[in-house]
Amino acid sequence: MDLKVDGLSHWYDDLEVLRDINLTIPQGEIVCVIGPSGCGKSTLLRLLGGLEVPSKGQVLQVGAPPPDSLNPLTYVFQDFALLPWRSVESNVSLVLERHDLSKEQVEARIADVLNRTRLTDFCKAVPKQLSGGMKQRVAIARALSVNPAVLLMDEPLSALDSQTRELLMGDLIDLWTREQFTSCYITHNLAEAVRLGHKVVVLSRRPGVIREVVEIDAPLVERRVSDSRISSIQQGLWEMMREEAQSADLELARG
Amino acid sequence: MTEKSTRPPGPLSDATDVERPVSFRGGGFVVQPRRLVGPVVFIVLIALWELGSRSGLISALVLPAPTEAFSAFMDLVESGNLQKHLGASLQRLVIGFSAGTVLGLIVGTAIGLSNYARAGVAPLVAAIFPIPKIALLPLFIIWFGIGEESKVATILFGCFFPTVIATYGGIDNVDRTLIRMGQSFGLSHWNIIRKIVLPAALPAILSGMRISAAIAIILLVAAEMIGAEFGIGAYVLLAGNLMSTDQLIAGVTVLSIMGLTVNWLITKAEKTFLSWRN
Numbered sequence: 001m002d003l004k005v006d007g008l009s010h011w012y013d014d015l016e017v018l019r020d021i022n023l024t025i026p027q028g029e030i031v032c033v034i035g036p037s038g039c040g041k042s043t044l045l046r047l048l049g050g051l052e053v054p055s056k057g058q059v060l061q062v063g064a065p066p067p068d069s070l071n072p073l074t075y076v077f078q079d080f081a082l083l084p085w086r087s088v089e090s091n092v093s094l095v096l097e098r099h100d101l102s103k104e105q106v107e108a109r110i111a112d113v114l115n116r117t118r119l120t121d122f123c124k125a126v127p128k129q130l131s132g133g134m135k136q137r138v139a140i141a142r143a144l145s146v147n148p149a150v151l152l153m154d155e156p157l158s159a160l161d162s163q164t165r166e167l168l169m170g171d172l173i174d175l176w177t178r179e180q181f182t183s184c185y186i187t188h189n190l191a192e193a194v195r196l197g198h199k200v201v202v203l204s205r206r207p208g209v210i211r212e213v214v215e216i217d218a219p220l221v222e223r224r225v226s227d228s229r230i231s232s233i234q235q236g237l238w239e240m241m242r243e244e245a246q247s248a249d250l251e252l253a254r255g
Numbered sequence: 256m257t258e259k260s261t262r263p264p265g266p267l268s269d270a271t272d273v274e275r276p277v278s279f280r281g282g283g284f285v286v287q288p289r290r291l292v293g294p295v296v297f298i299v300l301i302a303l304w305e306l307g308s309r310s311g312l313i314s315a316l317v318l319p320a321p322t323e324a325f326s327a328f329m330d331l332v333e334s335g336n337l338q339k340h341l342g343a344s345l346q347r348l349v350i351g352f353s354a355g356t357v358l359g360l361i362v363g364t365a366i367g368l369s370n371y372a373r374a375g376v377a378p379l380v381a382a383i384f385p386i387p388k389i390a391l392l393p394l395f396i397i398w399f400g401i402g403e404e405s406k407v408a409t410i411l412f413g414c415f416f417p418t419v420i421a422t423y424g425g426i427d428n429v430d431r432t433l434i435r436m437g438q439s440f441g442l443s444h445w446n447i448i449r450k451i452v453l454p455a456a457l458p459a460i461l462s463g464m465r466i467s468a469a470i471a472i473i474l475l476v477a478a479e480m481i482g483a484e485f486g487i488g489a490y491v492l493l494a495g496n497l498m499s500t501d502q503l504i505a506g507v508t509v510l511s512i513m514g515l516t517v518n519w520l521i522t523k524a525e526k527t528f529l530s531w532r533n
């Protein structure tokens with residue numbers, strides 16, 4: 001299933017946040033969206049998954065989601081959004097409980113996703129006992145448990161320290177190499193974008209318009225920080241964003 | 256060199272090679288348990304009181320000695336009246352408190368979740384909450400009669416309002432990202448309320464219960480002072496009318512112990528249900 005954004009614009013009262021966005025997220029690809037802070041990246045993601053209604057234009061699902069997908073459009077949040085009173089496995093089971101699954105099916109799904117995110121040993125722990133990286137792995141496990149057609153990730157690594165971020169990025173690359181998930185990945189971190197994105201969409205500052213779409217055809221597993229092609233792309237993206245970021249920084253916060 | 260080191264430590268430029276430890280200045284302001292202090296203060300106060308009474312410094316009419324109050328309490332126990340008084344009081348307390356809390360939870364949740372309930376009911380709650388429920392007791396007696404109903408109604412009303420306010424305050428403070436997460440996974444409204452909103456509001460609800468339990472005990476005594484045959488409040492009132500201050504102190508102590516017990520129960524509930532916080 002692809003996700004298609006068609007002529008989308010969005011306002012909050014009289015504040016224009018996004019202007020005429022056209023974008024396709026093709027199946028099996030990770031599309032990274034970067035832009036200066038306050039450019040409407042997170043708003044775009046909320047619109048993609050139906051958590052907000054666009055003021056103009058629409059978001060379209062192209063093709064049917066896989067039949068075993070319980071929640072085709074699934075989010076991974078920046079601040080993890082784990083329930084602090086539930087254990088790791090219980091946080092995952094929360095999103096399975098409403099579906100018509102037998103107890104065995106639920107248990108099997110939980111065991112499977114915890115295994116895929118290497119969390120099996122921590123299934124009884126509560127979020128407070130976990131490090132930031134582990135919390136985000138729980139959130140990713142929870143997202144995977146419903147077999148999403150598209151993973152909508154809102155700066156999933158931004159709340160983590162840089163070593164953890166590097167490790168988790170490796171995990172995501174491994175995961176994609178195994179199962180080619182589809183994803184829209186919002187970030188303000190250029191290094192993440194060039195490591196994870198098949199396509200990098202650069203948004204301008206508010207009102208967010210698409211400035212450029214950069215395709216990166218190097219396979220994810222072969223991308224290295226030291227790779228000159230990757231670093232020159234990153235440099236190019238930075239030059240594009242620099243001016244935007246500078247003027248966005250000088251704007252007074254509104255609302 | 257020796258001349259330098261015997262000089263008192265002054266500015267760096269004067270004594271660059273004098274070594275001395277950095278003095279500690281980070282003490283204080285740390286809450287630490289001091290288990291014995293509470294009981295010791297308590298025992299010392301009672302001992303002083305007893306001494307004052309025995310030496311005649313405190314007249315028996317003004318304040319009876321602790322031992323006299325204790326023997327009044329033992330009389331109460333041996334006559335079998337403690338059971339009657341305590342039983343009647345606890346029954347009123349339990350019924351009034353639980354009914355008030357349940358209703359308060361329902362109305363508070365409605366205000367927390369529905370814009371209409373908030374616009375319509377919240378101002379009403381704000382208007383009625385500050386009215387002392389004891390002032391309404393005569394009305395309750397006209398409406399519900401002089402029997403149990405008016406007493407229970409007073410306690411119920413007293414517990415209802417703090418619970419409503421604590422509940423919707425707690426719901427207002429629930430992390431919105433958790434609710435958005437629930438919506439993004441397609442959880443139903445009812446499931447979001449039951450599995451996300453209410454557990455997240457539980458700390459606020461429990462601290463509201465602590466307040467409403469204390470209010471319940473205060474109102475219990477007030478209500479029992481009007482037309483009750485049995486009840487700790489009736490016992491205290493009778494003792495006061497007869498000027499038997501030893502019985503009065505005994506009755507008041509029973510009330511204090513009731514309050515402590517309720518407080519202990521709520522602390523226990525917090526430890527059980529909110530263990531995820533620590």
